[in-house]
Amino acid sequence: MQRYRLDISYDGTAYVGWQIQPNGLAVQQVIQSALEQLTGDPVKLHGSGRTDQGVHARRQVAHVDIAAPWLPAKLMAALNAVLPGDIRILRVARVPRTFHARHSVRIKEYRYFIWNGDILPPMKRHYVTHVRNPLDAKAMQEAAALLVGTHDFAAFSANPKRHVETHVRRLDRLDVRKRGSEITIIAAGEGFLYKMVRSLTGFLMRVGEGAVAPDVAQEVLNSRIRTARVPTAAPQGLFLWRVTY
DSSP states (O other), X not given: OEEEEEEEEEOGGGSSBSSOBTXXXXXXXXXXXXXXXXXXXXXXXXXXXXXXXXXXXXXXXXXXXXXXXXXXXXXXXXXXXXXXTTXXXXXXXXXXXXXXXXXXXXXXXXXXXXXXXXXOOGGGTTTSEEOOSOOOHHHHHHHHHHHOEEEEOGGGOOOOSSOOSOOEEEEEEEEEXXXXXXXXXXXXXXXXXXXXXXXXXXHHHHHHHTSXXXXXXXXXXXXXXXXXXXXXXXXXXXXXXXXXX
16 A cells, blocks of 8 residues: 655635535545545545535645555546546645655644725625725734634633544734735644634634724633634635645
């Protein structure tokens, strides 16, 4: 068996998320089916992590074990020939069996895009969240700075309906950038809780609206209790941007 690393880009609009689920079509399912079609064998595709329904990936990473040898370039070309246009394999590489797409991750980076203007360009509607009222990006950045570090992020997570050993995570970066009508939130760390990035974004948006002061970030963090001060931002503005090993 040879292990292959796949770097994947996808538009999540039409899918229930990355992970195979009983309630609809998942990105993992589509790629796994394409691999089985090409190899003639059942395979299991392992991703670096889950993305929710409607969330996109600029560069997701997965691995798969295949019995018959493939040249990486030929496997990439063959997959892209059978996959739908909203999923593309950007790179295929042979990797040692010790590589694991999820367990070997060092840093994940997500980016969330907000269109802060009266009129949302229609071509952006699946890839940004539209906020008409002006957002104070400076106040959002002040709040973001208070959240960087290793903390218990229970107040910034949703119930995944499964056991979570700890809500402690290391957030290496949380930046807010504004360019014209577009505000970008960049979050990077070793790992994230269920809907954590969308929760951080929802809170920062409340700060930007003036509903919550920036220094409340520390209070919410210390409370470890999810409240209405931390809404979950819509999925379509979120991208899994890169995964570092």
